[in-house]
Amino acid sequence: MSNSPVRAQAKGAERVSAEGNSAVGEHGVSKRAKAANRKAAEPAKPVTEAAGAAGTAKPVKAAEPRKATKATKATKATKTTKPAKATEPARSTKAASSTKPAKPAKPESRLAMVRRARRINRELAEVFPYAHPELDFRNPFELLVATVLSAQTTDLRVNQTTPALFAKYPTPEDLAAAVPEEVEELIRPTGFFRAKTKSIMGLAAALRDDFGGEVPGRLDDLVKLPGVGRKTAFVVLGNAFGVPGITVDTHFMRLARRWRWTESDDPVKIEAEIATIFPKSEWTMLSHRVIFHGRRICHARKPACGACPITHLCPSYGEGETDPEKARKLLKYEMGGLPGQRLDPPPGYPGRPAPPLGASEG
Secondary structure, three states: OOOOOHHHHHHHHHHHHHHHOOOOOOOOOOOHHHHHHHHHHOOOHHHHHHHHHHOOOOHHHHHHHHHHHHHHHHHHHHHHHHHHHHHHHHHHHEEEHHHHHHHHHHHOOOHHHHHHHHHHHHHHHHHHOOOOOOOOOHHHHHHHHHHHOOOOOHHHHHHHHHHHHHHHOOOOOHHHHHOOHHHHHHHHHOOOHHHHHHHHHHHHHHHHHHHOOOOOOOOHHHHOOOOOOOOHHHHHHHHHOOOOOOOOOOHHHHHHHHHOOOOOOOOHHHHHHOOOOOOOHHHHHHHHHHHHHHHHOOOOOOOOHHOOHHHHHHOOOOOOOHHHHHHOOOOOOHOOOOOOOOOOOOOOOOOEEOOOOOOOOO
């Protein structure tokens, strides 16, 4: 029993000796110790020499960190330039958005509007060189009565009604002495015949009593007559006496607003504003041209925009039918190949005369 520890020690020594012999060199020093001693004894070589000793491929590998540094710088540069690129399109977008709507959004100056309005008048003169009052009349009295009767009806209906009326009552004196019921029956087709009978018989009596049976040629005198306002007075003054005047009827008012000549809906204010745009010598014919255009092309509900000759001057283009074929079907009177409003049109009128009352109007 006492010999077992000794034997274990001897065996352990033998193992150590055997393992040591395997790592020992010729001179009794282990190979591992020699290698450690050599490394400790060798001086540290520079990094460049180590890289050079490694061959030509190693410098490329050693330069990789520098490439990475350049890439990092490029990345940083890219990051810094990205906002600049993002702002460039924004600037161009703002420029584009500011230039495109700028033209329609820019308000028209007073001078530009006046020039455009006068050009419209000149071009309408070429389209309607035959423009005229569309009421049949032979003297100032007939024009005055016909204009009063034209309220709330068409000139065509008035022209179909007045021949019988003037045949029976040719003078103010005759009409003033008429039986009201007989006058009512004659003018019934024009509508509101009772009120209109009172007006025309009243103005006939005023002409007989105050003006010697003659229609006065002054605005102040005309507007004092029963049923006569500024519109009626200017129709009579402009077409029976040659005194310039602006006739602001429903057609004139509509087109003056569509063409941006005015924003008012008061006939008196419209008249005053239009008078500052056009020379006085143009007032009467301007009224005829605008009314002609409103009745034939620029209608209230469905303007024939596609057949309009002044679309390039109209700020309201597109409110009506823009297709040329469909627009042509909307044209009225001579523009649409139909009879005009007058039974007795003036010389030079290119359309067909209107049919008498009771006849076909096709």
